[in-house]
Amino acid sequence: MQTTEFVLTDGERALLPSDEDVAGYARHGWYLSKKLLTDDEVDTLLAASERFYAGQRGRRLPKRPSTLAYWEPENGPVQRHNDYIHYESDEIGAILRKPLIGAVAARLAGAREIRIFQSTLIYKPPRLDEPTNLVPWHFDKHYWQSSTSQKMLTAFIPFHDCGEEMGTITMVDGSNTWQEIGGDDSTTRHFAHRGWAELEELLKQNAAFNNAEIVKLPMTIPKGHMSFHHCRTYHGSGANRADRPRRAISLHLQDGDNRYRRFTRSDGSVVAYNHDHFVRRTATGEPDYADPEFCPTIWHA
Ligand SMILES: O=C(O)CCC(=O)C(=O)O
Ligand SMILES: [Fe+2]
Numbered sequence: 001m002q003t004t005e006f007v008l009t010d011g012e013r014a015l016l017p018s019d020e021d022v023a024g025y026a027r028h029g030w031y032l033s034k035k036l037l038t039d040d041e042v043d044t045l046l047a048a049s050e051r052f053y054a055g056q057r058g059r060r061l062p063k064r065p066s067t068l069a070y071w072e073p074e075n076g077p078v079q080r081h082n083d084y085i086h087y088e089s090d091e092i093g094a095i096l097r098k099p100l101i102g103a104v105a106a107r108l109a110g111a112r113e114i115r116i117f118q119s120t121l122i123y124k125p126p127r128l129d130e131p132t133n134l135v136p137w138h139f140d141k142h143y144w145q146s147s148t149s150q151k152m153l154t155a156f157i158p159f160h161d162c163g164e165e166m167g168t169i170t171m172v173d174g175s176n177t178w179q180e181i182g183g184d185d186s187t188t189r190h191f192a193h194r195g196w197a198e199l200e201e202l203l204k205q206n207a208a209f210n211n212a213e214i215v216k217l218p219m220t221i222p223k224g225h226m227s228f229h230h231c232r233t234y235h236g237s238g239a240n241r242a243d244r245p246r247r248a249i250s251l252h253l254q255d256g257d258n259r260y261r262r263f264t265r266s267d268g269s270v271v272a273y274n275h276d277h278f279v280r281r282t283a284t285g286e287p288d289y290a291d292p293e294f295c296p297t298i299w300h301a
Helices: 019-028 037-052 088-094 099-109 196-209
Strands: 031-032 080-083 115-122 135-138 153-158 168-174 216-218 227-230 235-237 244-255 296-301
Touching: 019 031, 019 153, 037 088, 037 115, 037 244, 088 115, 088 244, 099 115, 099 153, 099 227, 099 244, 099 296, 135 196
Parallel strands: none
Antiparallel strands: 031 227, 080 115, 115 244, 115 296, 135 235, 153 227, 153 244, 168 216, 168 235
């Protein structure tokens, strides 16, 4: 049982999305928030991420599945991804649990409760030709087939003003409403293991199938604001052409109703998610995506 009270101040309530914003999110698949974090909170995220990169941990994941994104200094100057940052860094975890973030997500998703699903600390080095900096077109639900929810969403939280020059997150406008072609279950493979060209082509085919134009919108995100996207919104990002690193967290969120489901590919193999290695089991023996250690509740209406 969690004892946190989920209350907003009057000032925070003014930062929630309006009815029009919620309707815009449903149509477009993304929402650029108001300033949800103070400068102090964002500066703490940055400083804590530096301590994390230097080896500091509040607690450590009990194992390292091969599918875990986990940059370490010996991996060198590539794009860094570290999953479960809300678990391993207490300081970062405390800020990511800010009820206001959950309240905004709840409005967008039309949910009463929001839990963290995953969080990834991301660092794009300022290296023009670094191929690992490119994030190919994908939508997050492809990796979450073992989740029942169709409402999950992500908050992309940069630690500074973030625009096109830095390779900010870029949305394919309205793609959340598209039908997907075929049942090609290779899409459950993470983008890090697939080619850029292959995924660009897949995006084109899906757009054509929907008679839709591909409108790419780079999100210009001021410090303290965040960009939300629905789990079926195609997105990606380009090179960091700035002279400083692009630092951010992708905070993946689930609504209170989300549960594990057994999802099989056409070859009979079962789709796994890293949680399945970590979280407690439900009474029926399935991974519990409400385990408060890994998937804390950050908002309950
Ligand atoms: O780092 C990026 O630009 C994209 C991150 C991403 O794929 C996400 O937030 O879901
Ligand atoms: Fe993504």
